[in-house]
Amino acid sequence: MNSVRIIGTGSYVPPKIVSNDDLSCVVETNDEWIKSRTGIRERRISEGENTSSMASKAALNALKAANVKPEEIDIIIVATATPDNFIPSTACVVQDKIGAVNATCFDISAACSGFVYGLNIASQFIRTGYSKTILVIGAETLSKILDWSDRSTCILFGDGAGAAVVTVSDRNKILSLYSGSVGSKGRFLVSKAVPVENLYVESNTNDNHKTTMDGREIFKFGVKTIINGVKKLLEDAGCTEKDIKYIVPHQANCRIIEFAARELGIDKNKFYLNLDRYGNTSAASIGIALDEIVRKHLIEQGDKILLIGFGGGLTYGGMVIEW
Ligand code: UT7
Numbered sequence: 001m002n003s004v005r006i007i008g009t010g011s012y013v014p015p016k017i018v019s020n021d022d023l024s025c026v027v028e029t030n031d032e033w034i035k036s037r038t039g040i041r042e043r044r045i046s047e048g049e050n051t052s053s054m055a056s057k058a059a060l061n062a063l064k065a066a067n068v069k070p071e072e073i074d075i076i077i078v079a080t081a082t083p084d085n086f087i088p089s090t091a092c093v094v095q096d097k098i099g100a101v102n103a104t105c106f107d108i109s110a111a112c113s114g115f116v117y118g119l120n121i122a123s124q125f126i127r128t129g130y131s132k133t134i135l136v137i138g139a140e141t142l143s144k145i146l147d148w149s150d151r152s153t154c155i156l157f158g159d160g161a162g163a164a165v166v167t168v169s170d171r172n173k174i175l176s177l178y179s180g181s182v183g184s185k186g187r188f189l190v191s192k193a194v195p196v197e198n199l200y201v202e203s204n205t206n207d208n209h210k211t212t213m214d215g216r217e218i219f220k221f222g223v224k225t226i227i228n229g230v231k232k233l234l235e236d237a238g239c240t241e242k243d244i245k246y247i248v249p250h251q252a253n254c255r256i257i258e259f260a261a262r263e264l265g266i267d268k269n270k271f272y273l274n275l276d277r278y279g280n281t282s283a284a285s286i287g288i289a290l291d292e293i294v295r296k297h298l299i300e301q302g303d304k305i306l307l308i309g310f311g312g313g314l315t316y317g318g319m320v321i322e323w
Pocket of ligand 1: 028029030033034037038112151152155213214215216218219222252253280282310311312
């Protein structure tokens with residue numbers, strides 16, 4: 001089996017900043033409620049950019065950091081719940097935009113766990129020797145699937161993209177992997193695609209396609225996933241919390257992280273958070289946070305970090321990485 005490592009990261013968020021105060025003009029809410037219940041101060045919202053555009057910018061940043069040319073990429077995986085189109089995949093659109101002419105391209109749908117699912121899939125392709133260099137992107141334009149009249153969901157989310165280049169290594173740097181899904185709880189976070197309307201079924205124009213969520217159920221699931229995932233990933237990597245420089249969780253809600261950190265007996269400052277500035281960007285969130293850590297030089301070669309994601313599906317996944 002080949003060894004695997006991440007050699008470059010990149011991210012992109014749209015320039016438009018929307019504060020909690022801005023949202024209080026859209027729905028009945030206020031800065032104090034949003035900050036105290038979620039930790040979010042502001043988020044980025046696309047002004048016309050679609051998912052492939054943000055994904056391509058994050059990808060080019062990651063390729064530059066990795067010193068890899070687009071034509072050297074064997075596979076592009078885009079994790080997204082908000083593709084530009086049903087067909088072609090966002091990955092194929094990104095391929096064309098960045099000139100990755102030799103890549104096989106496909107999207108995956110795992111909501112907020114998408115980026116770690118993508119890294120996991122990439123590492124399997126590399127381990128088996130099928131591929132050498134893979135671009136994994138988590139990218140979302142969640143603003144286009146939100147119900148902007150529902151204050152319990154629209155205040156949480158933002159747009160953006162994170163990317164990583166994964167390649168063959170002389171020593172394995174992915175020390176443990178973890179993933180799973182609970183389809184029976186899928187109803188707790190839903191964004192519908194088009195309903196069945198065809199020659200035989202009349203259209204139902206009342207059908208709501210926007211995102212709906214049972215916040216409390218997702219909250220409980222998030223806390224449980226982080227607790228179980230961190231324990232399992234540490235055990236499988238043969239290390240303890242003390243060996244980990246940062247835990248990079250899905251950026252959903254700082255109270256989810258506080259609950260999990262307390263239960264795990266881990267200092268909450270070990271969890272890297274940027275959700276105050278970006279909100280929850282679903283599949284992009286861990287990728288954006290990882291890139292920020294790298295660009296701020298918060299980790300050095302040899303440091304270990306733990307990624308842990310959870311979200312719609314319901315899905316969960318994580319990994320311990322040595323940098
Ligand atoms: O990637 C995964 C995506 N999903 C998540 O991460 C969501 C996880 N869940 C959460 O983050 C939290 O459940 C929320 C932040 C969504 C909600 O927080 P909560 O503490 O569970 O609040 P709640 O739903 O129990 O609502 C409490 C009150 C309600 O009013 P009443 O019934 O007590 O009068 C809500 O109507 O807060 C009200 N409320 C708001 N008030 C001001 C709900 N949303 C808002 C709002 N502004 N935006």
